[in-house]
Each structure stands twice: as structure tokens, then as C-alpha cells.
Amino acid sequence: MAKVLRTFEKGDEPSTNGTSLKGYLNLTYDQLVDRLGEPTIDEPSGDNKTQVEWVVAYGDDIFTVYDWKTYDKEYTIYALGRFNVGGKSYAGDFISYLESL
Numbered sequence: 001m002a003k004v005l006r007t008f009e010k011g012d013e014p015s016t017n018g019t020s021l022k023g024y025l026n027l028t029y030d031q032l033v034d035r036l037g038e039p040t041i042d043e044p045s046g047d048n049k050t051q052v053e054w055v056v057a058y059g060d061d062i063f064t065v066y067d068w069k070t071y072d073k074e075y076t077i078y079a080l081g082r083f084n085v086g087g088k089s090y091a092g093d094f095i096s097y098l099e100s101l
Helices: 027-038 074-078 091-099
Strands: 005-008 018-027 052-058 063-068 085-088
Touching: 018 074, 018 091, 027 052, 027 091, 052 091, 063 091, 085 091
Parallel strands: none
Antiparallel strands: 005 052, 018 085, 052 063, 063 085
């Protein structure tokens, strides 16, 4: 049975406390929008280390997809080709699935 992929909207996302870096997605911002829709969080974090973040359920697991320390939203949108994946569990299947779409 295929795992269901769901991107959360801002205010509807589950807590991501306790997540940590699990891998990388070699995709651009536009490719991520095509696969996941608009980011869950589309504004810089308080420390400006992330500019955008998707919170995604893949099966029973929650993952985050985010830029890290670009400090520049325009760079993230137009030039970045590798995004971080955070979670609490193994992310290899999630990463492979998104890259294969």
C-alpha cells in the first residue's frame, strides 16, 4: 500500500519539536512547490536561519523540508538546489519518493 503524502497549512501543522536533520533533497524551490504545494511557513524564522519550511506527513511520519542558513529568501527561491529534511525517523524513503516524482 502506498504511503499518503500530505503537506500541512500554516496553523494546521503538527509540532516539529524534537526533529533533527535526516538528509537532503536535491530539488529546487519550484520543484518542491510542484510536489508539495506552497510552503507551510513562508516567512523567515526568528533567527533568520530558515526562509521557508514545509511540514509534511508521509505515512505515519512527520518531516520538515527547509532551507538552512541561506539568509536570503530570493536565493532560496531562485538558486538553491539542495534543501534539508528534518524528522524523528529514517527519511530515506521520503527523500527517494519526492526526488522520483
